[in-house]
Amino acid sequence: MDQLVISGGRQLKGTIPIYGAKNATLPILAGCLLASEPVTLENVPDLEDIRTMLELLNYLGAETRHLGSGRLYVDPRGFRGWDAPYELVRKMRASFLILAPVLAVQGRSRVSLPGGCAIGSRPIDLHLKGLRALGAKIRMGYGFIEVQAEKLKGEEVYLDYPSVGATENLVMAACLAEGKTVITNCAQEPEVVDLANFLNSLGAKVRGAGSDRIEIEGVAALGGHPGYRIIGDRIEAGTYLAAAAVTGGEIELVGVDPAHLRPVLAKLRELGAELAETDTTIKIRRSRRLNSVDITTLPYPGFPTDLQPIFTAVCSLAGGVSVIRETVFENRFRFTSELARMGANIKIEGNVALVYGVSTLYGTEVTAFDLRGGAALVVAALAARGTTKISCLHHLDRGYADLEQKLRAVGAEITRVTA
Numbered sequence: 001m002d003q004l005v006i007s008g009g010r011q012l013k014g015t016i017p018i019y020g021a022k023n024a025t026l027p028i029l030a031g032c033l034l035a036s037e038p039v040t041l042e043n044v045p046d047l048e049d050i051r052t053m054l055e056l057l058n059y060l061g062a063e064t065r066h067l068g069s070g071r072l073y074v075d076p077r078g079f080r081g082w083d084a085p086y087e088l089v090r091k092m093r094a095s096f097l098i099l100a101p102v103l104a105v106q107g108r109s110r111v112s113l114p115g116g117c118a119i120g121s122r123p124i125d126l127h128l129k130g131l132r133a134l135g136a137k138i139r140m141g142y143g144f145i146e147v148q149a150e151k152l153k154g155e156e157v158y159l160d161y162p163s164v165g166a167t168e169n170l171v172m173a174a175c176l177a178e179g180k181t182v183i184t185n186c187a188q189e190p191e192v193v194d195l196a197n198f199l200n201s202l203g204a205k206v207r208g209a210g211s212d213r214i215e216i217e218g219v220a221a222l223g224g225h226p227g228y229r230i231i232g233d234r235i236e237a238g239t240y241l242a243a244a245a246v247t248g249g250e251i252e253l254v255g256v257d258p259a260h261l262r263p264v265l266a267k268l269r270e271l272g273a274e275l276a277e278t279d280t281t282i283k284i285r286r287s288r289r290l291n292s293v294d295i296t297t298l299p300y301p302g303f304p305t306d307l308q309p310i311f312t313a314v315c316s317l318a319g320g321v322s323v324i325r326e327t328v329f330e331n332r333f334r335f336t337s338e339l340a341r342m343g344a345n346i347k348i349e350g351n352v353a354l355v356y357g358v359s360t361l362y363g364t365e366v367t368a369f370d371l372r373g374g375a376a377l378v379v380a381a382l383a384a385r386g387t388t389k390i391s392c393l394h395h396l397d398r399g400y401a402d403l404e405q406k407l408r409a410v411g412a413e414i415t416r417v418t419a
């Protein structure tokens with residue numbers, strides 16, 4: 001079993017390249033199933049979740065090929081399959097994103113139910129409600145969902161909650177539907193915008209992505225694309241900004257749009273960091289002790305839930321008490337028990353974490369329970385006194401490519417060992 005071994009206390013200094021966004025690449029790969037010609041994607045991150053999605057595309061009959069330097073060729077012309085098996089859905093819940101594109105092209109689609117997840121129950125009712133509105137018949141079996149429709153029809157859909165995945169599935173469903181679909185109270189995340197831009201580059205007619213109302217005019221078919229570039233990963237960027245905030249020093253991130261990180265940059269300033277940005281870079285410097293801050297996670301443009309664990313780790317070293325309110329997922333504080341083993345003082349009351357800042361965290365053996373909780377432990381370990389050993393790295397590998405290399409390049413002492 002691999003472990004990350006981190007000797008804390010080194011100040012970070014230098015430049016970190018930010019890779020393409022995992023959460024934009026996953027729906028865009030699912031969206032490739034709507035294309036009738038080959039697509040080449042650029043800035044695709046080399047991550048376990050992406051490999052799972054490629055396995056799924058291959059299983060459905062699409063051909064995929066790495067062209068090097070983050071370029072990926074997807075040829076959907078052999079795509080005939082219509083189901084997503086449990087082995088793949090179990091590995092990654094985002095497999096559910098193929099539900100709508102498979103339905104739109106093959107007239108039916110069956111996806112094993114994703115099951116429980118460490119950060120909350122994560123229902124799929126909004127995906128199904130939307131597809132039903134577009135005319136799909138839904139059948140729930142033991143452990144799977146099947147949707148069927150000869151031809152989807154445009155309709156007005158109101159989402160009770162701006163779910164990212166439901167918005168993405170519905171946008172993909174509507175691209176080839178008959179007539180116009182309007183989705184209101186939809187998700188406004190930059191990854192939804194990237195999916196819409198990608199689909200439009202294939203000939204779809206999606207308008208309004210990035211606002212709370214998206215309109216899609218169905219078209220007969222989508223073409224291909226010789227080189228669509230995926231946006232930079234705001235969550236990866238936020239993780240390295242947090243690492244710089246806890247260790248002090250100065251780093252520059254290259255390849256991310258600061259506009260996608262407004263609430264995060266605001267909180268970093270409140271914490272006491274100095275920031276400078278251009279359209280594609282962010283510089284951070286922190287020299288004084290961190291101040292406590294209050295954070296509430298919300299759908300975009302609010303503070304991202306995926307950075308909550310990581311910023312809770314930052315706050316554990318701030319002066320004073322920080323109040324962290326998690327409103328998106330109900331069970332996203334599990335990692336705090338591991339942080340406590342490093343000396344953090346955190347009290348959980350329902351969906352609120354009261355974080356009493358301490359002056360020092362101490363290295364010890366800890367376990368990553370999920371992807372971002374694992375990243376929170378890495379950030380804490382970088383600032384901790386002594387050596388931290390983090391196990392269950394498969395969670396981290398789902399979302400961070402070249403984590404050790406990137407951190408080592410800016411001065412961290414971090415290695416991966418096989419225990």
Ligand code: UD1
Pocket residue numbers: 022023024026094120121122123124125126127128161162163164165166187191305306328329330
């Ligand atoms: C996506 C991201 C994930 C991020 C999350 C919220 C991907 C691959 N994953 O996940 O990293 O943490 O957005 O920003 O992009 N909900 C329902 N019914 C539904 C669907 C969702 O009640 O049908 C609820 C969920 O339980 C959760 C909330 O809505 O409480 C947000 O979920 P959603 O926005 O759908 O997240 P994902 O798309 O799964």
